[in-house]
Amino acid sequence: MSIKNDVILRLENITKEFPGVLALDRVSLEVKQGEVHVLLGENGAGKSTLMKILCGVYKKDGGKIFIDNKEVTINGVKDAEKLGIGIIHQEFNLLPFRDIAQNIYLGKEPRKNLKLVDVIDRSVMYKKCRELLDSLEININEYALVKDLGVAQKQMVEIAKALSSEVKILIMDEPTATLTKNEIDKLFNIILQLKAKGVSIIYISHRLEEIKIIGDRVTVLRDGKYIGTVEVCDTSTDELVKMMVGRKIENLYTRTYNKIGKEALRVEGLTLNKRIRDVSFKIHEGEIVGFYGLVGAGRTEVAKTVFGEYKPDKGSIYVFGRKLSKLTPTEAVKNKIGLLPEDRKEEGLNIKMSVKQNIVQASLKKVFPSGILKEELELEISKKYIKELNIATPDAHKIVKNLSGGNQQKVVLAKWLLTESDIIIFDEPTRGIDVGAKAEIYEIMDELAKKGRAIMMISSDIKEIMGLTDRIYVMYQGKIVAEFDHQNYNQEKIISFAIGKGEKHG
Amino acid sequence: GSKSQQANDASKSEKKKVVMILKNLVNPTWQAVKKGGEDAAAKLGVELTVLAPLKADNNEEQIRQVEDSITKKVDAIILVPADTKGIIPAVEKANAAGIPIINVNTKVGGGKTETFVAVENYDAASKVAEALAKKMGEKGKVIILEGKAGAQSAIDLKNGAVDTFKKYPNINVVASQTANWNRAEAMQVTQNLLQAHPDINAIFASNDEMAMGAVEAVNQAGLTGKIMIAGLDANKDAIQAIKEGKMTLTCDKKSYDQGYQGVEAAFKILNNEPVDERIVVETTIVDENNVDQYLQQ
Amino acid sequence: MASNNIKLLIKYARFFILILLFSGFSLLSPHFLTFQNQMNILAQAALLSMVSYGMTLAIVTGGIDLSMGSVLALSSCIAASFLKSGNIIGGILIGLIIGFLCGSINGLSITKIGLSPFIATYGMDWVARGLAYVYMGGTQIYGFSAVFRFLGSGQFLGVPALIYEMAIMTIVLVFVTYKTIYGRNIYATGSNKTATRLSGVNTDKIIISIYSINGLLSAIVGLLYISRLNAAEAVIGTDFTLNSIAATLIGGTPFSGGEGGVAQTFIGAVIMTLLTNGMNILGISSYWQNAVVGFVILFSLFIEKTGKVLSEKRFESVSKTSINA
Amino acid sequence: MVNLINSKNKFKKVPGILFGLLAVVCIFSITTPYFFTLNNFINILEQASILVIASFAMTLTILLGKIDMSIGSIMSLTGVVTGLMIHNGMPVWISVFLGVVAGALLGMFNGYLISYQGFDFWIVTFSSMGIIQSLALVITNGATVPGFGNDFRFLGDGSLFGLPVIVLIASGITILLVFLTLRTTFGSNVYSVGGSEQISKYAGINTEAIVFKTYILSGILAGIAGIVLASKVNSASPIAGSGYEFDAIAATLIGGTPFEGGRGGIVGTLIGALIIAILMNGLNLYGFTPPIQFTLIGFIIVLIIIIDVLNEKYKAKKWGK
Ligand SMILES: Nc1ncnc2c1ncn2[C@@H]1O[C@H](COP(=O)(O)OP(=O)(O)OP(=O)(O)O)[C@@H](O)[C@H]1O
Ligand SMILES: Nc1ncnc2c1ncn2[C@@H]1O[C@H](COP(=O)(O)OP(=O)(O)OP(=O)(O)O)[C@@H](O)[C@H]1O
Numbered sequence A: 001m002s003i004k005n006d007v008i009l010r011l012e013n014i015t016k017e018f019p020g021v022l023a024l025d026r027v028s029l030e031v032k033q034g035e036v037h038v039l040l041g042e043n044g045a046g047k048s049t050l051m052k053i054l055c056g057v058y059k060k061d062g063g064k065i066f067i068d069n070k071e072v073t074i075n076g077v078k079d080a081e082k083l084g085i086g087i088i089h090q091e092f093n094l095l096p097f098r099d100i101a102q103n104i105y106l107g108k109e110p111r112k113n114l115k116l117v118d119v120i121d122r123s124v125m126y127k128k129c130r131e132l133l134d135s136l137e138i139n140i141n142e143y144a145l146v147k148d149l150g151v152a153q154k155q156m157v158e159i160a161k162a163l164s165s166e167v168k169i170l171i172m173d174e175p176t177a178t179l180t181k182n183e184i185d186k187l188f189n190i191i192l193q194l195k196a197k198g199v200s201i202i203y204i205s206h207r208l209e210e211i212k213i214i215g216d217r218v219t220v221l222r223d224g225k226y227i228g229t230v231e232v233c234d235t236s237t238d239e240l241v242k243m244m245v246g247r248k249i250e251n252l253y254t255r256t257y258n259k260i261g262k263e264a265l266r267v268e269g270l271t272l273n274k275r276i277r278d279v280s281f282k283i284h285e286g287e288i289v290g291f292y293g294l295v296g297a298g299r300t301e302v303a304k305t306v307f308g309e310y311k312p313d314k315g316s317i318y319v320f321g322r323k324l325s326k327l328t329p330t331e332a333v334k335n336k337i338g339l340l341p342e343d344r345k346e347e348g349l350n351i352k353m354s355v356k357q358n359i360v361q362a363s364l365k366k367v368f369p370s371g372i373l374k375e376e377l378e379l380e381i382s383k384k385y386i387k388e389l390n391i392a393t394p395d396a397h398k399i400v401k402n403l404s405g406g407n408q409q410k411v412v413l414a415k416w417l418l419t420e421s422d423i424i425i426f427d428e429p430t431r432g433i434d435v436g437a438k439a440e441i442y443e444i445m446d447e448l449a450k451k452g453r454a455i456m457m458i459s460s461d462i463k464e465i466m467g468l469t470d471r472i473y474v475m476y477q478g479k480i481v482a483e484f485d486h487q488n489y490n491q492e493k494i495i496s497f498a499i500g501k502g503e504k505h506g
Numbered sequence B: 001g002s003k004s005q006q007a008n009d010a011s012k013s014e015k016k017k018v019v020m021i022l023k024n025l026v027n028p029t030w031q032a033v034k035k036g037g038e039d040a041a042a043k044l045g046v047e048l049t050v051l052a053p054l055k056a057d058n059n060e061e062q063i064r065q066v067e068d069s070i071t072k073k074v075d076a077i078i079l080v081p082a083d084t085k086g087i088i089p090a091v092e093k094a095n096a097a098g099i100p101i102i103n104v105n106t107k108v109g110g111g112k113t114e115t116f117v118a119v120e121n122y123d124a125a126s127k128v129a130e131a132l133a134k135k136m137g138e139k140g141k142v143i144i145l146e147g148k149a150g151a152q153s154a155i156d157l158k159n160g161a162v163d164t165f166k167k168y169p170n171i172n173v174v175a176s177q178t179a180n181w182n183r184a185e186a187m188q189v190t191q192n193l194l195q196a197h198p199d200i201n202a203i204f205a206s207n208d209e210m211a212m213g214a215v216e217a218v219n220q221a222g223l224t225g226k227i228m229i230a231g232l233d234a235n236k237d238a239i240q241a242i243k244e245g246k247m248t249l250t251c252d253k254k255s256y257d258q259g260y261q262g263v264e265a266a267f268k269i270l271n272n273e274p275v276d277e278r279i280v281v282e283t284t285i286v287d288e289n290n291v292d293q294y295l296q297q
Numbered sequence C: 001m002a003s004n005n006i007k008l009l010i011k012y013a014r015f016f017i018l019i020l021l022f023s024g025f026s027l028l029s030p031h032f033l034t035f036q037n038q039m040n041i042l043a044q045a046a047l048l049s050m051v052s053y054g055m056t057l058a059i060v061t062g063g064i065d066l067s068m069g070s071v072l073a074l075s076s077c078i079a080a081s082f083l084k085s086g087n088i089i090g091g092i093l094i095g096l097i098i099g100f101l102c103g104s105i106n107g108l109s110i111t112k113i114g115l116s117p118f119i120a121t122y123g124m125d126w127v128a129r130g131l132a133y134v135y136m137g138g139t140q141i142y143g144f145s146a147v148f149r150f151l152g153s154g155q156f157l158g159v160p161a162l163i164y165e166m167a168i169m170t171i172v173l174v175f176v177t178y179k180t181i182y183g184r185n186i187y188a189t190g191s192n193k194t195a196t197r198l199s200g201v202n203t204d205k206i207i208i209s210i211y212s213i214n215g216l217l218s219a220i221v222g223l224l225y226i227s228r229l230n231a232a233e234a235v236i237g238t239d240f241t242l243n244s245i246a247a248t249l250i251g252g253t254p255f256s257g258g259e260g261g262v263a264q265t266f267i268g269a270v271i272m273t274l275l276t277n278g279m280n281i282l283g284i285s286s287y288w289q290n291a292v293v294g295f296v297i298l299f300s301l302f303i304e305k306t307g308k309v310l311s312e313k314r315f316e317s318v319s320k321t322s323i324n325a
Numbered sequence D: 001m002v003n004l005i006n007s008k009n010k011f012k013k014v015p016g017i018l019f020g021l022l023a024v025v026c027i028f029s030i031t032t033p034y035f036f037t038l039n040n041f042i043n044i045l046e047q048a049s050i051l052v053i054a055s056f057a058m059t060l061t062i063l064l065g066k067i068d069m070s071i072g073s074i075m076s077l078t079g080v081v082t083g084l085m086i087h088n089g090m091p092v093w094i095s096v097f098l099g100v101v102a103g104a105l106l107g108m109f110n111g112y113l114i115s116y117q118g119f120d121f122w123i124v125t126f127s128s129m130g131i132i133q134s135l136a137l138v139i140t141n142g143a144t145v146p147g148f149g150n151d152f153r154f155l156g157d158g159s160l161f162g163l164p165v166i167v168l169i170a171s172g173i174t175i176l177l178v179f180l181t182l183r184t185t186f187g188s189n190v191y192s193v194g195g196s197e198q199i200s201k202y203a204g205i206n207t208e209a210i211v212f213k214t215y216i217l218s219g220i221l222a223g224i225a226g227i228v229l230a231s232k233v234n235s236a237s238p239i240a241g242s243g244y245e246f247d248a249i250a251a252t253l254i255g256g257t258p259f260e261g262g263r264g265g266i267v268g269t270l271i272g273a274l275i276i277a278i279l280m281n282g283l284n285l286y287g288f289t290p291p292i293q294f295t296l297i298g299f300i301i302v303l304i305i306i307i308d309v310l311n312e313k314y315k316a317k318k319w320g321k
């Protein structure tokens, strides 16, 4: 791995302002040819904004961009493409009802040489697509529609999309957030190959352990300001965290193991048309129970079935020993079950509505005593949670759409804290969330367990799930294949069950 | 198999198949035409089907219905066109298929028709305007309520009224607005117009529906009896209103007779009996003088 | 201060247009600004606004209701036959029940079968209209008792009954939509149905109830309509659907759902009625009426956009100073 | 589980509503003697042609995730404009051309306000629906423009190779549009913008231009529909097109292009429009009066869609979603 020392990209004093937010304040950055340059920062630090400026999605308000020491103007996506800049966006950018090839070549379809209209050369497009997928070892049919793909498959398609044209600089904005170990390894291999070809990579991730594996240098942003650039090999994780959040995080995983109370949730023989099969488990008061598995293992289905969103074919659910007769989300909430869904924007939030309206949405009776709104009460309650959870928002009236990911997640969390639910299901609660916020969320979860709440935690992050839970159920292809107690946690073993290789027991 | 089946049908039923295509079936006028046609058909032993466009007064739909009737090989078509000119292509098609067309109420503007059972809207409107002008003492201010903007009959009725009023130098048409054949709109438009022209003497409405809307508006303004209101169609509630002195006059377009005579003419033509080129249905003005006679019906 | 004014301008853009039209017509015609005419306008706006409230509710939940005009016709026609026979209470009840049923069927086919609101209510539009025609067989029912007629054409203290009814309906609906749990859930459902359902709200119930309320509103308006006109027939109410969409849009409730509301629609309905009234008084050809309504809608869009651009500029400079400070 | 590894999933592109079409055809064939004849089929195609073209205009905008409520008014106006020009002595082909240009300009008006001004498409096209309708009434003073010579009537009423010209026009447009939507970058971009404007923008597609052009195309198609309609009925009424927008939306939705846009397409709409035309034809052949027709059409449309929706649900369930 030879890193050539030519600076290929230089950003100088980039400034960007959104109404009410100075997202970037004179940020500079230098990327060398063939390096993996990690961009680090809390939620809302401005990482994605900076990258969107670089790839022509946003226009900068000030500053200069140099490529190969020549100043360039990037006025649109096409400009960036011409300069050899490719990007994998933080959010999926795939059209669900178009097929893989159409998505990968979106806006740059191979054309036939006809004068009058641009006719797509379909045979070339599908052939090139097949070759691209093969070269990346992605085993999906190029005619498959994106809506039929799993999350991880979608992410791989995103990667293929970014690599479908010649790139000199490749931006990856949290590419691993939805991937599991296997695919992450595959991705890292691809990155190494690209590096070898001299492609520079700007890599954004909240998974600090990845930096050590893949990164060469790290630049840290905080509150839209440039903090510094360091070599990965000379810097410890603690130092990085300190740069990011401006303080030291003593202990990421806060967990006080409590005395376990009575059984809060019992699920027996849950089956949902082939997606989950005969799933049974229990969660007690004061317990955090983890569900680990590959993406697509069916954990979300279990969560949503327990919550009443999906109608099971078979199986029963008991809350404090009482069998639930009707399974709907409304009933679930009545029975004091809460769910932080995995897809915040689609399932967790009314993003058009304000912070306060979102916080009270699951406990409207509290701010509508006798059915009539008390605005002061609504404001007071939401202010309390904004303060308690440290939600970064100018005020309670702000529309949730404009908050950063971590803060959006905290709003969802506030919503369920307010309901004072006995059983709370966290589906990927820290996906795409910075360490600082993560630590806060872990603390809240621990706090809840201390208060005797029963918590079901779904996560694809093996470190976090092992660090936080009392017990872990491992799921594979819709079934629970193993159960571990925190005394006998063993990373290798858990993973081998998750990929279907564990020996038959548990 | 459909050919032989058709032959069977023909041999089984001696009855002649006649279709009657109306402008719409949402207005009492056409319901009366339908009733007249059905009564005649029952009496003469004709198999009558009545069609009308789903979108009221839709010309293109009427063309389709003529086409479908040709497909169905009917023996004669009784046609009340929504649009004088727009129906010509359909008439020509029927001509080509050798199916006789009996024109009723509104003149077909081209092609070959066997006869015209005539109650021209223009003439009827003129007659009403004439009668209204007489009652006004040939002087004063008038408001006209038009039918749906762009519809054939709306244009004919309006022109009939306007041309007639023009003949009287002391009669002044101070406003002419559409109320879309519609009672509620007529009420609203009248209310509004009364604000601008509180001193009008009469309202000419292109149908009784709108006239009744005007009656309500005038009534609410407390001007009943001070403003004359004329309509057309001789709907039941209009006649009642004339009786009560809320409305001045209307015109009996003899809708029932139109339908009846239309079918009768079709029957004659199919039996090779002669019919006149023009069968005139006399319209009658209904006012306080003859209203009792109508009320009894 | 200035930025506040601009914000007010955006928020009340529609209101300013109303005032503009009002002043314009007052200047152009001496007959416009009379007590009698203003009462006229409000009474005329009454029926439109009440139907439009229903349309607005459907649109706020992210749907649409194309069946209101026909349901209005069906329920009032059937009610009319009872009313005519002297059974006022029975007639009113029957009308309301039929409206409610039609609306509930809409709601059920949208939620339980999964039809798009457009298709479900479009189908209902055909069916209800068809049934109304079948029921009436082309006849009219006219001449209702004075008691029933008071509802739609009576006056109290010199003010038409319709205006009181509209006022009550407006106040009730504004209160319900802005101040109650149910209202909050209507907006939440319109803004993100999944998230709202996952917050424990029975969104199907909300949607079914909204369409049922629409049916009920249609029936109420139908009854007032036949009371006002003293006659019922199957054709009535055809224009209500498009006009109520227009009033909702002029008021500023977007089709994307979760925003806007009944109060805005009230302004929209008044603007529409005012336009017709003013144009009638000024003797502008009816051919122009649609165009004028269209231009007013587009004009309000431009005002809103200009206002937004201006306020964002102000906002930015304000925030800049605060950041530097 | 969908076979993501090696299905070419091409057959899935056949719209499910095709079965609805077949069902309607079968029922009418069995129950009415005059239905299942070549003549009647040609008759139906002829009757469907105008709705087909108008529905395509609607479908394109719905594919974008938007709508064009002004289609009916554009039809009225272009018919009237062409008619007036012919009567003022312009050569027929120039009049027709200018009529189409009028449609394009109106589409441009919509497209400009929606794409470059960023106004809501419902509000814009709803407003222009009223404005354009008024224009048609004003320039004709409300009166129908009367009949034309044979060269113009050829478009809507003539026949060529034993087929009605109007059917040939509709077929030609269908083929062109199928090609345009499924084989060209423009068509692909229309689907993409309908799928997500932001994603398309991020892919470097000039979404404003796509929206703008699509509305122009929609205006052109509505213009053609209006002109052909005027030719067919041999007169141009200023209200000839009113009401077509709702039928066109119905045809589009029945054909499987949902309001969200980004999927569905021309072929489905063709089937949807044919279903509507066949329903009206069949019910006329039965001789049902409007009241009954109203009720039946509502029921049947909803029924067809319900079956379609349930079928989708069933398929989804089978695949374990
Ligand atoms: N389109 C926008 N409109 C308004 N504000 C925005 C917009 N995009 C981003 N912001 C704001 O700009 C700031 C920087 O956001 P950005 O998405 O760049 O953060 P990030 O570092 O990528 O965070 P994360 O790790 O959560 O992805 C945040 O405060 C965010 O709320
Ligand atoms: N049979 C299938 N057909 C279509 N899509 C599938 C199928 N199986 C899985 N998927 C896709 O895989 C994704 C993940 O499935 P699921 O939510 O059950 O996994 P999970 O264990 O909860 O994983 P995670 O929570 O990490 O996403 C879903 O978005 C789903 O679309």
Ligand SMILES: [Mg+2]
Binding pocket: A047, A048, A049, A090, A173
């Ligand atoms: Mg980001």
Ligand SMILES: [Mg+2]
Binding pocket: A296, A299, A300, A301, A342, A427
């Ligand atoms: Mg999941």
